[in-house]
Amino acid sequence: MKELPKIYVPQEVEAEIYARWEASGFFNPDNISSSETYCNVLPPPNANGELHIGHASGYTVMDIFGRYNRMNGKKTLLLPGKDHAGIQTQVVFEKKLQAETGKTRQEIGREEFYKKTYAFCLDRAGYMRNQEKKIGLGADWSREKFTLDPDVLKSALETFVKMHEAGLIYKGKRIINWCPRCATALSEVEVLHKDTPGKLYFIKYPLENSEEFVTVATTRPETMLGDTAVAINPKDERFKNLVGKNAILPLQNTVIPIIADHRIDLAFGTGAVKITPAHDPLDWEIGQDHQLAEIQIINEEALITELGGKYAGMTAHEAREEIIKDLEKLNLLEKIEDLPHSVSICERCKTTIEPLTSSQWFINVDSLKKQAIQAIENGEIEIFPGNFKKILIDWFDNLRDWCISRQIWWGPQFPVWYCDKCGQEKYVVSLEKPTTCPHCGGKNLTQDENTFDTWFTSGQWAYTTLQSHGNDFENFYPSANDKKKHTMMVMGRDLLFFWSSRMIMMSLYATGQVPFRNLFFTGLVRDKDGHKFSKSRGNGIDPLTMIDKFGADALRMSLIMDSAPGQDSRLYGEKIETFRNFANKLWNISRYCLTQEGFELVEEIEEDDIKSIADRWIIDYLNVTISGINKLFEAKQISVAADVLKSFTWDSFADGYIEVSKIEKNQKVLGYVLDKLLRMWHPFMPFITEHIWTIADKKDLLIISKWPTPLPQKENETWSDFPFLQTIIKSVRNVRKEKNIEITKKIELYIETSSEILKAAIVANEEFIKKSTNSSSIKYNEILIGGFIQRVIGECIIKIPLEGLIDTEKETAKAEKEIANLENFIAGLSGRLSNQEFVSKAPAQVISQQQETLAKKQTELAELKKHLKSLIPN
RNA sequence: GGGUGAUUAGCUCAGUUGGCUAGAGCACUUCUCUUACAAAGAAGGGGUCACUGGUUCGAGUCCAGUAUCACCCACCA
Numbered sequence: 001m002k003e004l005p006k007i008y009v010p011q012e013v014e015a016e017i018y019a020r021w022e023a024s025g026f027f028n029p030d031n032i033s034s035s036e037t038y039c040n041v042l043p044p045p046n047a048n049g050e051l052h053i054g055h056a057s058g059y060t061v062m063d064i065f066g067r068y069n070r071m072n073g074k075k076t077l078l079l080p081g082k083d084h085a086g087i088q089t090q091v092v093f094e095k096k097l098q099a100e101t102g103k104t105r106q107e108i109g110r111e112e113f114y115k116k117t118y119a120f121c122l123d124r125a126g127y128m129r130n131q132e133k134k135i136g137l138g139a140d141w142s143r144e145k146f147t148l149d150p151d152v153l154k155s156a157l158e159t160f161v162k163m164h165e166a167g168l169i170y171k172g173k174r175i176i177n178w179c180p181r182c183a184t185a186l187s188e189v190e191v192l193h194k195d196t197p198g199k200l201y202f203i204k205y206p207l208e209n210s211e212e213f214v215t216v217a218t219t220r221p222e223t224m225l226g227d228t229a230v231a232i233n234p235k236d237e238r239f240k241n242l243v244g245k246n247a248i249l250p251l252q253n254t255v256i257p258i259i260a261d262h263r264i265d266l267a268f269g270t271g272a273v274k275i276t277p278a279h280d281p282l283d284w285e286i287g288q289d290h291q292l293a294e295i296q297i298i299n300e301e302a303l304i305t306e307l308g309g310k311y312a313g314m315t316a317h318e319a320r321e322e323i324i325k326d327l328e329k330l331n332l333l334e335k336i337e338d339l340p341h342s343v344s345i346c347e348r349c350k351t352t353i354e355p356l357t358s359s360q361w362f363i364n365v366d367s368l369k370k371q372a373i374q375a376i377e378n379g380e381i382e383i384f385p386g387n388f389k390k391i392l393i394d395w396f397d398n399l400r401d402w403c404i405s406r407q408i409w410w411g412p413q414f415p416v417w418y419c420d421k422c423g424q425e426k427y428v429v430s431l432e433k434p435t436t437c438p439h440c441g442g443k444n445l446t447q448d449e450n451t452f453d454t455w456f457t458s459g460q461w462a463y464t465t466l467q468s469h470g471n472d473f474e475n476f477y478p479s480a481n482d483k484k485k486h487t488m489m490v491m492g493r494d495l496l497f498f499w500s501s502r503m504i505m506m507s508l509y510a511t512g513q514v515p516f517r518n519l520f521f522t523g524l525v526r527d528k529d530g531h532k533f534s535k536s537r538g539n540g541i542d543p544l545t546m547i548d549k550f551g552a553d554a555l556r557m558s559l560i561m562d563s564a565p566g567q568d569s570r571l572y573g574e575k576i577e578t579f580r581n582f583a584n585k586l587w588n589i590s591r592y593c594l595t596q597e598g599f600e601l602v603e604e605i606e607e608d609d610i611k612s613i614a615d616r617w618i619i620d621y622l623n624v625t626i627s628g629i630n631k632l633f634e635a636k637q638i639s640v641a642a643d644v645l646k647s648f649t650w651d652s653f654a655d656g657y658i659e660v661s662k663i664e665k666n667q668k669v670l671g672y673v674l675d676k677l678l679r680m681w682h683p684f685m686p687f688i689t690e691h692i693w694t695i696a697d698k699k700d701l702l703i704i705s706k707w708p709t710p711l712p713q714k715e716n717e718t719w720s721d722f723p724f725l726q727t728i729i730k731s732v733r734n735v736r737k738e739k740n741i742e743i744t745k746k747i748e749l750y751i752e753t754s755s756e757i758l759k760a761a762i763v764a765n766e767e768f769i770k771k772s773t774n775s776s777s778i779k780y781n782e783i784l785i786g787g788f789i790q791r792v793i794g795e796c797i798i799k800i801p802l803e804g805l806i807d808t809e810k811e812t813a814k815a816e817k818e819i820a821n822l823e824n825f826i827a828g829l830s831g832r833l834s835n836q837e838f839v840s841k842a843p844a845q846v847i848s849q850q851q852e853t854l855a856k857k858q859t860e861l862a863e864l865k866k867h868l869k870s871l872i873p874n
Numbered sequence: 875g876g877g878u879g880a881u882u883a884g885c886u887c888a889g890u891u892g893g894c895u896a897g898a899g900c901a902c903u904u905c906u907c908u909u910a911c912a913a914a915g916a917a918g919g920g921g922u923c924a925c926u927g928g929u930u931c932g933a934g935u936c937c938a939g940u941a942u943c944a945c946c947c948a949c950c951a
Contacts, residue, residue: 006911193948200951218951231951268950275951282949341950355949391878395947497947528886530944562887562899567879568945570886578899581913592910632890640890643898658910734916743908825895838931846893846932853894 002594002695008587010551014687018133021690026704028140029075029475038069038076039476040488041462041516042139043499044147046085047121048092051131053525053533053559053571054492056543059137060556061522062490064638066138067683071707074486077476079465080132080139082125084147086411086454087182087190087348093117093410110409117410118148131544136552136686138703143469147457148412151468156457157415157431159510163363164429168509169404171427173359175277175284176403177344180302181351184407185360187453188400189497191353193342200339201324202270204332205230208246208255214239215334217269219341220279221327222319224249225308226297227256229275231286234260236271250332251323252309261286278357294357302354316354359424361405361414361450368505369396375504375514384520384636385566388496395497404453411451420444459502462489462515478513489516493523493566520636523568525559530570546576553685554580560684563639582646583688586681589654590692593674601678601696602671605711609668613765617722618657621648622673623710629680630710642684649677656726663772676708721761725769728762728798731791732773735800739789746776750784752866753796754859762796792818792867795859808871815868822861829854 025031040062045055062078070076094105097116105113125146132139145152163169177186201221204213214230230247232239243260263286264273277287278294287294297308304311304319311319327333344353373396375381376389383389405414417428419437426439427448436443457464466472478487491499500519507515526532527539534540546555557579563569593599610616625648632641653673661670682689682702693702732749741747749769753759759780762769766778789811790799832838833850 004910007913216951220951223951263949265950273951280949280951282951285949339950342948387878391946394877398947493946524945564888572886574900575886577913582899584913585911588911588914590910595910635890637890640888643888647898654910655915730916737906737908737916821895829894832932835931841931842893850894857894 004591004594004695006588006591008551008584008688008691010553010583010687011548013691014134014136014547014552017687017690017694018136021138021701021703022133022141024701024703026070026701027078027138028142029077032070032073032075032704034073034075036074036484036486037476038066038074038486038488039079039466040066040077040490041079041465042081042137043489043491043495044081044083044145044458044461045128046088047082047125047128047146048085048089049124049128051128051135051543053541053543055132056135056555057525057559058490058492058522059132059135060559061520061638062488063135063137063556063686064560064683065488065490065520065633065636067686067703068633068707069486070138070703071679071682071705073706075475077143077472078137078139079143079145080129080137080141081145081147081461081465082121082128083454083458084121084411086406086451087184087186087408088454089117089121090408090410091182091348093120096120105409113409121146121148134544134547134552136556138686143465143472145465145468147454147461149468152464153412153457154431155464155467156460157412159460159506160415160452160456161429161431163509168364168367169361170364171359171361173357174362174403175279175281175355175357176360177353178300178356178358179346179349179351180300180354181349182346182408183300185358185403185405186346186353187403187455189455190347191344192347192350194345195340196343198339198341198343200269200337202334202336203250203274203327204334205247205250205274206332207242208248213332214242214247214258214272215270216272216274218274219339220316220320221323222304222311222316223276223279223297224274224323225252225304225311225319226276226278226295227252227274228277228287228292228295229256229290230258231261231264231273231275232258232271233264233266234262236264236266239272250330251326259286259290261290279355281355284355284357296357298354298356300354300356300358302352360403363402363404365399365402365505368509369399371508372396372501372504375508380514381504381516382518384518385564388493388521388566392496392501395501399501402453404456405450406453407449408451411454412457414448414450414452416448416450417445418448420446455498455502456506458499459506460510462503462507463511477511478515478517480513482517486518487516488518488520490520490522493521496521518636521566523563523566526568526570528570528572530568541571541573546573549573550576550580551583551687553583553688557582557642557684560639561642565636582650583685585650585654586677586685586688587692589649589658590674590678590696592658593670594692594696596665596667596670599667600671601675601693601698602668603675605668605672609666609672611666611669612660612664612768613722613725614657614660614664614768615666615669618652618673619669619711621652622676625652626676626680626708626710638684645677645680645684649681653677660726660729660772664768678702679705679708721765724758724761724794725765727793729769729772731793732775732798732800735789735791735802736773739802741802743774746774747800747802749773749775749778750780750782750788750799750801751778751796752781752799752863754863755795758794758796790867790870792860792864795856795863797863797867812868812871815864815871819861819864819868822857822864826854826857826861829857 042062066076066078097103177191179186198219200217200219202215202217204215206213216230227249242258245258246255247258249256275283275286277284277292278296279298295307297305298316299305302316304314306312311322346353373393376393415429415431417430417434418424419440419442421440421442422437428434428438434445437445463473463477466477478485503515531539543555554576558571558576610619625644628644629641678689678693690702751762784799784801788799788801790797829850833854839847
């Protein structure tokens with residue numbers, strides 16, 4: 001017998017429980033012996049801030065699968081880490097530096113800036129690690145990695161060297177997305193598009209040696225300073241005779257050709273387009289094909305270059321104003337129209353992107369994407385939800401070469417070396433600084449200043465982490481025949497293109513294998529109104545605050561319940577509260593059990609231990625529940641699994657079995673069911689279950705206890721009577737309650753039924769019913785004289801003699817309503833059963849089932865009508 | 875322009891392969907602090923499953939189309 005508080009207080013126990021888990025060493029797979037492994041290399045959050053609700057959501061899913069697999073006896077590794085997050089961290093740290101010291105990164109210099117940022121990241125990583133522990137993440141901290149750890153980085157850079165040798169890497173001057181604020185090139189995924197109101201300017205370009213004009217339309221008139229052609233569609237009848245002629249570029253007064261190109265849209269603007277190869281991606285492509293010159297008139301600070309003549313030094317915006325004025329003076333501005341169009345902005349700092357031509361490093365993705373598509377199509381990776389497979393394949397199909405060089409300071413530098421004599425054209429690729437230049441023998445070599453795109457290193461995370469620790473790669477990474485190796489990746493759906501795609505390409509290239517067999521996407525967590533959480537909106541829910549308020553288990557449950565993979569979900573305080581309440585329910589269920597005399601958690605049960613019909617029912621129902629949950633786990637349907645478990649716990653165990661067990665005790669069955677419940681709840685609510693486990697004097701930790709297996713199902717049909725008996729008991733109890741009959745007062749039950757089966761069930765459990773309802777006797781099909789209350793339960797009527805307590809009006813209304821309901825249902829059912837087509841085409845099983853139901857309901861209706869009749873006074 | 879998802883009770887959402895009268899939580903109404911639990915229990919109200927067709931004996935579930943919303947992608951200058 002124990003004394004336990006009425007309310008579970010997570011704040012008092014969670015930290016201590018986590019410390020015990022950690023001390024046990026079972027988060028480290030080396031301490032688990034098994035021939036099977038389970039591995040989830042965790043997505044590394046950016047080491048520059050703190051945990052947000054999206055991290056909490058992902059970690060909950062990863063931890064649920066991790067704990068489930070650990071309990072299923074697999075050597076389980078959740079490998080944690082942090083990402084240096086190049087551009088984002090540089091943005092964050094520059095702001096911090098400015099705020100704290102008033103200095104810019106240029107003022108403290110590259111080396112100092114790098115050192116300080118590194119220290120900052122390590123500090124944040126430590127802080128975030130503690131937050132991760134608070135949500136219960138069962139990761140092996142002894143293996144924690146950072147993307148810039150020397151061993152991790154080395155294998156990532158080796159891939160660069162290998163790719164370069166294979167000819168997949170090239171350096172070239174191409175048009176790229178340039179962020180003037182971050183002062184770096186960006187890949188296509190790092191650019192967002194924002195619909196913005198804008199203007200379309202119609203500008204007249206005079207034709208050479210002519211009085212005529214060709215009018216072009218543009219949203220960015222300032223770029224005309226760098227125009228090197230005017231293009232029209234070859235099918236365009238309006239301009240057919242202009243092709244091959246020249247136009248005079250106003251303001252610059254240069255002669256530019258009029259060319260024909262199929263990429264020009266006849267329907268847009270005037271049909272004639274100014275071509276600025278240096279500052280527009282499409283123009284650049286057209287320029288390449290027509291060998292047009294590239295004139296860079298906007299520099300990397302978004303200012304007009306000296307090639308822009310009198311506009312040099314202006315910002316692009318200022319230049320636009322001036323150019324419009326000047327064109328008006330020259331009478332070359334035909335008109336201005338409103339045109340909403342999409343503006344490219346930097347994903348990290350939201351600054352408007354300037355397309356520029358620039359010398360950058362690229363990966364040729366042609367072969368990589370083919371391999372990736374093949375692996376996905378062959379099912380080498382199973383994707384949850386399934387429809388994301390198509391989205392990913394489509395994306396790969398349209399993927400262009402990947403710009404991997406960035407001009408920021410924070411990140412690993414390219415292992416590329418230049419000699420002062422050979423210049424930028426010839427270079428050496430090598431992890432170590434070469435002593436001499438292989439081209440000229442020069443001794444003075446300097447490293448390429450570019451840093452890698454963050455996704456280049458994090459795209460290799462699945463194996464660079466495993467390769468840096470013992471035999472982890474062999475033990476955990478997928479291989480050709482890996483039935484015993486289970487691998488999982490979980491990430492938010494927003495990382496589909498950024499990360500999952502890169503991981504698949506890079507891993508296939510570097511290891512010849514997919515990085516994981518299962519890829520699970522979580523949806524985004526939104527606020528109550530469906531908005532994204534954002535700093536500017538100020539609608540964020542801090543996971544740590546929620547844990548402090550409601551407990552980690554409640555937060556975890558609220559993040560996974562009622563949600564489907566890839567589908568966004570909403571989170572708000574009240575929702576978390578309901579799971580806090582559920583945790584408390586589980587606490588009180590356990591509290592009831594644990595305070596029973598002689599109660600203990602029971603691991604195994606014998607057939608002889610099952611005594612009553614209630615025992616039989618709960619045990620068999622538990623078996624069904626266990627099998628169901630196992631199936632759901634295999635299908636990665638954890639939300640549904642938790643839902644099934646929840647209704648078993650609350651409706652069947654608490655409201656059903658425990659109520660019965662107060663009358664007829666069987667501690668062994670009670671202990672067996674609770675034991676299984678705690679195990680199955682553990683992945684979802686690890687803290688409270690471990691806490692109860694400890695209180696119940698279990699010596700081993702719940703984290704490594706065995707996941708339940710269903711008992712072999714016995715050939716025994718009687719348990720199916722239980723819900724019926726339970727309904728009888730409940731209704732009698734409700735009558736007592738309604739009529740305020742003291743619990744100690746004995747009553748008599750009269751039962752009328754024409755169903756032999758039901759009668760047999762009642763007779764067989766007469767003592768049980770009598771005890772449960774505190775009745776002195778049960779009489780069958782006897783005539784009852786005097787006042788009584790009756791209830792119709794299925795095909796039988798229960799009558800309780802209670803003279804003077806009957807509310808005829810109320811009872812009549814209730815009966816009439818039920819009769820109407822039933823008649824309606826019977827009409828539908830019998831209509832279907834008399835339909836020749838249904839009878840001839842539906843499966844026999846369905847027909848007999850429905851016939852059975854119809855018969856039952858008809859009897860029930862008859863009983864109800866009898867009941868109603870007896871209510872009406874003669 | 876292309877794609878994806880959503881549309882089920884007042885709100886937030888489940889609904890696994892089409893099959894007994896469509897579920898949960900919150901909110902609402904009425905009652906109960908009954909010794910596991912008022913963070914609970916009991917009883918109850920509330921839904922032509924967006925719309926229109928189709929397939930089927932049978933559709934919330936499958937197919938086609940429509941509408942509304944959300945998101946993603948795209949080189950319309």
